[in-house]
Amino acid sequence: MHSIPSQLHYSQTGFFSKIILDYIDQKEQLKHFYLHTPDVNGIKEAIAARKKFTGNRKVLVDVLTQQYNVVAASPQVKKNIELLSLPQTFTLCTAHQPNIFTGHLYFIYKILHTIKLAEYLNTHISENNFVPVFYMGSEDADLEELGHIYINGQKYEWETEQTGAVGKMKVDEHLIKLIEQISGQLTIFPFGEELLQLIRSCYINEVSIQDATFKLVNTLFEEYGLIILLPDNASLKRSMLQIFEDDIFNNKPSEIVSKTTDELGKHYKVQAHPREINLFYLIDGIRSRLIEKKNIFHVEDTNLRFTAEEIKAELRDHPERFSPNVILRGLYQETILPNIAFVGGGGELAYWLELKGLFQHYNIPYPVLIVRNSFMLIDKKVKALYEKLHLDTTDLFNTENLLINDLVRKETKNQLYLSLEKQQVSDLYDEIKKTVQQIDITLVQHTEALKTKAINHLNALEKKMLKAEKRKFEAQQRQIKKIKSLLFPSGELQERVENFMPYYARFGKDFIKLLYQNSLTFEQRFCVLNEA
Structure with a gap:
């Protein structure tokens, strides 16, 4: 596939919020809400701050090695996992939930942006190593958002009775039937059958959605050395016990973030408001809010109850059962990864701009925030x-x-x-x-x-x-x-609705390569790709 790229400022599209446009333009009134500029200088500042923070690289490498048992890791991925043991290695991270079949096109774009950024920094700051990481938000329970895709404007929805974290849900007969319904849209193209075989090999009956997504994302991006991290892990969450306790018993994160949102709200729409407790209780079929009433901790919409001592014991014995919401998720990510930059969309960066005070309170390095790449794909006929x-x-x-x-x-x-x-x-x-x-x-x-x-x-x-x-x-x-x-x-923007599969079915891996070649690093511009 050959293309002719052109670039626009995000403001020319009419699809991006004021807060993100002001961030891109580095407006003065927003500078108080983040630490580092989205450029090489900002990266160098973030590296200096990260070097002062003691994270547990051994636990991270051990967990990743264990998680990669479900696939045969490529040499590039193995090398990057090994590099994480070294103090001069840093990660660049993007995150997303395990939407079925990757969900929207921007899922692909944000991963490739992170990969391209790592490659750029490995060239320009050669004394360090930079590794791209996809942090899978597999604990998200919003099946309404994650359980459907659009192909050529037609909606395909997974009808399942399963509940709880989507990542823990299992591939069932309904999802397998959905693959067959989609097949007719794909097999008319040169690489359609190849893609269907890949999808079928990932989404096997009784395999968890997070494992299916892991295998699919790994197959698409393993040659670029992308590391996939499943944060739903007891060993990783153990590093957050002190912060989780502070949230449950003292509501400190809520207090800190509320001050920031009050200030931010004077100029912009606030993306996410903190709750008194910013944790969900996560167990088979359930991901529900923790709510405190008269010193008893309730799991919303269930009969589960804990005293203060019981919740402490549960936290100590089963940290994997505590799932951070949007306010604490970033803290968790930056605690377990030696991370220096986060690549995210407008909505994601809007809530990250609420969190600087929280990071400073817990002495966790705050990353460089980079607005993910956006593409519009235009075929020859439309052109x-x-x-x-x-x-x-x-x-x-x-x-x-x-x-x-x-x-x-x-x-x-x-x-x-x-x-x-x-x-x-x-x-x-x-x-x-x-x-x-x-x-x-x-x-x-x-x-x-x-x-x-x-x-x-x-x-x-x-x-x-x-x-x-x-x-x-x-x-x-x-x-x-x-x-x-x-x-x-x-x-809506094409990238917020359509799925990658019709494009992959037409062009195969060349589609991924084309996007990679046209992925920007720090430019933060909207890219239009016209098929030549």
Whole structure:
């Protein structure tokens, strides 16, 4: 697959929040909420801070070695796991839940961005080693979000009765049937059968979703040395016992983050609000909030209850049963990994900007925050369509109505504006005002109102003229609607809706290579890839 890339500032797309645009532009009012700039200097600062923090690399390497027993690790992955034992090795991390079949396209983009960043830093800061890590949020219980995909605008949903953490759910007959339903969309392409064989080899009956996702992600990215980490692990969570206790009994994280969100909320929409206790209780079929009522700890929507002593014992004996929410997840990630940068989407970075005070309180190094890469993929047919209409890639992000109006105004031979006439009306009423002023000063205001009314009538007439002219361009309107529906399914960015499989089915591993080649590092630009 050959492509022609072009780049836009994120603000030109109209799809990104004010807080993320201000972060990209390094606006002054936001600088108080993070520590390091998203560039090489920021990375060097993060390395210096990380060197002062004593993490347990041996536990991390042991856990990773054990987790990789489910696959045959590639030489690149083995090497990177071994490198983690060395004090001069640091990780670059991205994170996501185990959506079935990877979920949305941006799942792929954020991983490749992290890989590309590691490669760039290995070249530019050669005295250190940099390893890309995918941190799998397998404890997430939101099946409604994780249990469906879209292929060419069609929704495929996993109908299962299972509950609790999605990563612990098992592949069942419903998911296997879903694969067969999807197959017809893929086998028409050159690499469709190869992809289906891969999906079937990962999603085997009774295999957990986290293991299936682990195998799929490993197969796609093992040649790049990507390490996949499953944080749902007792040995890793043991390092968080002190913080978990502080959260359960003293509600300290809630107190700290609330101060930050109060301040942040003066300028931006707050992404995530802390709870008194920021932990879920995690056991087979259950991932529910811990709530304290009169010194008794309840697991929401269950009959499970613990006294203070019982919850301490449970934490000590079964740390794996305590699952951090969005407020504590970052702390956990940065405690167990020798991490210096986090690559995330707009929503993720918005909540990370709430957490600096929390990291400082617990003396855990705060990473460089990097807005993940975004792509729009445009095939030859769509490219030909929009070029025929004399549109460029920036135009594509305008509203459908604006595109149609602009096209009609460019293509029509008729006059659609009444600017001269409106000016003439304005001048006429100004002359009338001079006349009535000499008779009765109170008539001036009435004359001004008549002028405004007359101009408003002309504005309304302009709109009717445009509407009438648009009817002559119905074919072009249909083409614009088609372009918008293909590139912005359900009015959203393509990457937030569509799955990677149709693209992989067409181009095979070349699709991953193309994205890798066009992945940026610190530029933080939106990339449009036109098929050549």
